[in-house]
Amino acid sequence: MRSKKLKNNLITYGIVVVAFIIMQSLSSAGMLSSLMKGLLVPICVYIVLAVSLNLVVGISGELSLGHAGFMCVGAFGGAFFSKCVQETITVPALRLFLAMLVGAALAALFGFLIGIPVLRLKGDYLAIVTLAFGEIIKNVINVIYIGVDGAGLHFSMRDQFSLGMAPDGKILINGAQGITGTPKDSTFFAGFVLIMVTLFIIMNLIDSRDGRAVMAIRDSRIAAESIGINVTGYKLMCFTVSAALAGAAGTLYAHNLATLTASKFNFNTSILVLVFVVLGGMGSIRGSVIAATALTLLPELLRGLNNYRMLIYSIILIAMMLYNWAPKVLEWRERHFGRLLHRNGKEVE
Amino acid sequence: MAQMLEVRNLGISFGGLRAVNEFSLSVKKGQLYGLIGPNGAGKTTVFNLLTGVYKPDTGSVILDGKDITGMKTAQISRAGIARTFQNIRLFGKMPVLDNVKAGLHNRHRYSSVAGILRLPAYFKEEKLMDERAMELLKVFDLDGDAEKIASGLPYGKQRRLEIARAMATDPKLLLLDEPAAGMNPKETQELMEMISFVRKEFDMTILLIEHDMRLVSGICEELTVLNFGEVLAQGATQTVLSDPEVIAAYLGE
Numbered sequence: 380m381r382s383k384k385l386k387n388n389l390i391t392y393g394i395v396v397v398a399f400i401i402m403q404s405l406s407s408a409g410m411l412s413s414l415m416k417g418l419l420v421p422i423c424v425y426i427v428l429a430v431s432l433n434l435v436v437g438i439s440g441e442l443s444l445g446h447a448g449f450m451c452v453g454a455f456g457g458a459f460f461s462k463c464v465q466e467t468i469t470v471p472a473l474r475l476f477l478a479m480l481v482g483a484a485l486a487a488l489f490g491f492l493i494g495i496p497v498l499r500l501k502g503d504y505l506a507i508v509t510l511a512f513g514e515i516i517k518n519v520i521n522v523i524y525i526g527v528d529g530a531g532l533h534f535s536m537r538d539q540f541s542l543g544m545a546p547d548g549k550i551l552i553n554g555a556q557g558i559t560g561t562p563k564d565s566t567f568f569a570g571f572v573l574i575m576v577t578l579f580i581i582m583n584l585i586d587s588r589d590g591r592a593v594m595a596i597r598d599s600r601i602a603a604e605s606i607g608i609n610v611t612g613y614k615l616m617c618f619t620v621s622a623a624l625a626g627a628a629g630t631l632y633a634h635n636l637a638t639l640t641a642s643k644f645n646f647n648t649s650i651l652v653l654v655f656v657v658l659g660g661m662g663s664i665r666g667s668v669i670a671a672t673a674l675t676l677l678p679e680l681l682r683g684l685n686n687y688r689m690l691i692y693s694i695i696l697i698a699m700m701l702y703n704w705a706p707k708v709l710e711w712r713e714r715h716f717g718r719l720l721h722r723n724g725k726e727v728e
Numbered sequence: 729m730a731q732m733l734e735v736r737n738l739g740i741s742f743g744g745l746r747a748v749n750e751f752s753l754s755v756k757k758g759q760l761y762g763l764i765g766p767n768g769a770g771k772t773t774v775f776n777l778l779t780g781v782y783k784p785d786t787g788s789v790i791l792d793g794k795d796i797t798g799m800k801t802a803q804i805s806r807a808g809i810a811r812t813f814q815n816i817r818l819f820g821k822m823p824v825l826d827n828v829k830a831g832l833h834n835r836h837r838y839s840s841v842a843g844i845l846r847l848p849a850y851f852k853e854e855k856l857m858d859e860r861a862m863e864l865l866k867v868f869d870l871d872g873d874a875e876k877i878a879s880g881l882p883y884g885k886q887r888r889l890e891i892a893r894a895m896a897t898d899p900k901l902l903l904l905d906e907p908a909a910g911m912n913p914k915e916t917q918e919l920m921e922m923i924s925f926v927r928k929e930f931d932m933t934i935l936l937i938e939h940d941m942r943l944v945s946g947i948c949e950e951l952t953v954l955n956f957g958e959v960l961a962q963g964a965t966q967t968v969l970s971d972p973e974v975i976a977a978y979l980g981e
Contacts (some may be wrong), residue, residue, distance in 0.1 A: 588853070589856075594819065
């Protein structure tokens with residue numbers, strides 16, 4: 380059983396490595412359009428977001444709709460850090476790495492603090508409150524002004540003039556206009572490394588004592604408590620780890636943009652990531668990777684159909700849910716593909 | 729013989745309903761004790777009070793000399809009480825082996841960091857857990873199903889798996905909530921043998937709730953009869969079962 384899990388994980392790593400090598404060599408051979416090149420980093424960002432959200436939604440079984448909020452914290456935290464040390468640290472890779480650590484730590488802190496009240500709730504209530512917290516984070520960051528001059532840092536939540544800076548001062552975060560001029564440190568390789576680290580953390584976490592405890596809580600909270608598992612502690616751990624990785628993804632995202640604004644991290648982004656998770660299969664890490672890639676690429680490749688994107692999304696979602704859950708469809712699948720699957724040694728549940 | 733469980737004047741109300749009142753019980757080490765009573769008498773509520781699912785309004789619970797009144801469920805599990813549920817509560821989407829390994833959660837520990845970075849502690853403890861879990865599965869004749877998904881097991885095996893998981897926590901006291909519910913006479917017979925075997929093999933103290941009188945009179949040494957949340961009778965099995973009051977309230981003329 381152990382070797383089966385290991386093989387499964389290795390396949391997931393393998394898919395990511397192969398995809399990276401192919402895209403990288405196409406890119407350096409000049410065979411990628413600029414559109415595709417521009418998509419490489421966002422795809423990495425979305426993969427990390429989807430995989431980290433899967434830890435909360437698929438593995439611990441709590442529907443969180445505030446993932447974009449943690450991404451937002453990481454994006455602004457990381458970008459702010461990079462702006463501050465732009466002159467002192469000149470190696471882009473090192474700067475990005477440190478920024479990611481800052482972004483992840485900040486997002487983890489937010490995840491922890493928000494998790495304490497939120498994880499007392501269940502089901503729909505939890506979903507609604509995470510959604511609200513996601514929006515709160517976005518709206519608070521939307522009105523933050525931070526500037527720096529000879530006297531040090533200035534902070535305000537009103538407007539840029541109330542910062543009271545000296546004329547030589549520089550505005551770092553400019554409210555709704557966000558952060559401009561973040562060094563463009565993000566590379567496809569950095570994204571690839573972040574994906575690998577995320578996969579490593581999440582897949583190893585799932586296949587360990589902690590992962591078992593989390594899944595036990597998902598399957599039966601009461602029984603998990605009865606065998607001595609600390610329910611609140613494990614839920615909080617999941618939520619925090621997931622938030623930290625979303626924060627790192629946010630930092631990567633921020634270092635790929637000239638202008639970073641908080642309005643990007645809205646409810647739609649949270650839902651988008653949730654769609655990746657649901658489409659890829661709850662609890663299936665490889666599914667999240669594939670779904671995030673496919674659903675980021677498709678709309679760009681089918682730009683002509685842009686108007687119908689949300690329509691197509693919802694239809695695909697409904698179709699997938701029926702395909703995976705509806706008893707009649709399961710019966711139909713078993714009847715038509717059952718033999719095929721069994722021959723491959725897979726079991727149909 | 730020393731006391732394993734000492735319950736004194738336990739009581740809880742839900743709104744205006746006094747679900748359990750002045751409930752006292754003492755179970756000796758190694759004893760097989762039965763808790764019976766009509767539907768709605770408060771038997772499962774007593775289990776929930778003992779395991780910390782509900783906090784008692786009054787009274788105290790002493791386990792092996794240690795006061796565990798008002799502790800949280802997870803703490804009580806660590807203190808040494810394990811239980812099964814009337815309506816089976818397995819970790820349905822997890823493999824059978826992982827269900828038992830989850831039960832070993834507090835017996836074999838390593839840090840989260842060791843788990844994520846795959847440090848030597850991870851491999852060492854996981855190996856011990858695998859071995860211990862397989863041993864337990866063998867005892868309950870489930871070793872052939874180790875890799876199956878728990879919810880896919882037939883009913884009788886699910887009941888056994890639940891007991892195996894409870895035993896994995898290495899408890900001092902095992903609470904069984906209607907273990908024979910939904911079983912046919914043959915399965916009940918096998919269950920009785922298994923309970924007796926577990927008791928001998930692990931030197932276990934067992935408190936069980938049961939409706940099946942054959943099982944109760946077959947294996948329980950002492951009984952407490954609960955009616956409307958209060959103790960109706962208490963004592964050696966045969967004495968209690970021939971008590972006219974018990975017959976009137978529960979068994980029927």
